Amino acid sequence: MFPLRDENPTVRTPAATIFIIALNVLAWVFLQGMGSEIPLARSLCLYSMIPGELFGTAPRGAIIDVGENLQCRLDHTFTSISLLTHMFMHGSWFHIIGNMWFLWIFGDNVEDSMGSLRFVVFYLLCGLGAAGAQLFTDPGSLLPMVGASGAIGGVMGAYARLYPRAHVTTLIFLGFYMTTVAIPAIAMLGYWFIIQIASGLPTVGDTAGGVAFWAHVGGFVAGLILVGPMHRQDYIDAHRARGSRATARHRLF
Numbered sequence: 295m296f297p298l299r300d301e302n303p304t305v306r307t308p309a310a311t312i313f314i315i316a317l318n319v320l321a322w323v324f325l326q327g328m329g330s331e332i333p334l335a336r337s338l339c340l341y342s343m344i345p346g347e348l349f350g351t352a353p354r355g356a357i358i359d360v361g362e363n364l365q366c367r368l369d370h371t372f373t374s375i376s377l378l379t380h381m382f383m384h385g386s387w388f389h390i391i392g393n394m395w396f397l398w399i400f401g402d403n404v405e406d407s408m409g410s411l412r413f414v415v416f417y418l419l420c421g422l423g424a425a426g427a428q429l430f431t432d433p434g435s436l437l438p439m440v441g442a443s444g445a446i447g448g449v450m451g452a453y454a455r456l457y458p459r460a461h462v463t464t465l466i467f468l469g470f471y472m473t474t475v476a477i478p479a480i481a482m483l484g485y486w487f488i489i490q491i492a493s494g495l496p497t498v499g500d501t502a503g504g505v506a507f508w509a510h511v512g513g514f515v516a517g518l519i520l521v522g523p524m525h526r527q528d529y530i531d532a533h534r535a536r537g538s539r540a541t542a543r544h545r546l547f
Contacts, residue, residue, distance in 0.1 A: 427512020
């Protein structure tokens with residue numbers, strides 16, 4: 295299932311969501327060379343999160359693969375800050391476009407519930423929660439981890455809690471047949487969360503590269519929890535008063 299749009303109008307301009315998307319795009323263009331081989335490999339060396347480097351199990355000077363016939367030497371220069379920088383790096387055009395689309399669909403409404411400054415803090419905390427979940431599953435891994443999807447998972451978790459009845463128009467693939475259907479956010483996002491868990495279980499202890507499913511799970515759970523203390527009920531009330539059919543009877547649980 296792929297979300298196309300939601301029926302959930304906002305009260306305020308999603309300035310922070312736009313700002314975060316812009317930062318990701320700027321990083322992709324100027325730090326990662328829009329996916330060009332050498333800049334992309336260099337960005338993975340410098341700004342990705344590598345669990346083994348972060349915990350010190352990978353010695354200084356260790357060599358890791360970051361692409362086909364491309365390697366880098368770990369020098370521990372950006373070890374701690376990589377907990378933040380990895381959230382703004384991506385591995386391909388498909389990776390960044392998909393992540394930014396999900397952020398655009400769900401981020402504006404979550405930002406509308408707490409304001410721009412709180413949303414930035416919320417987003418970064420969800421990204422840290424996502425990183426922690428992935429680190430916990432394989433603390434000695436030498437696989438570089440990049441992507442905003444863990445933090446965006448937190449946005450999706452918050453959306454599921456705030457606006458469970460909001461309808462999301464979703465593209466559904468049924469073999470060679472595609473169709474669109476408007477379904478409640480809780481159904482679409484709940485399905486996504488279950489898929490992340492089911493996909494993550496076989497990857498525990500796996501040394502091959504792939505999707506960081508446990509970062510998605512950790513981010514989603516962090517968002518579910520953090521939106522409780524970080525939302526503003528007056529903003530929720532204003533959002534509901536906007537006339538959204540999806541939030542007409544909503545109260546935060």
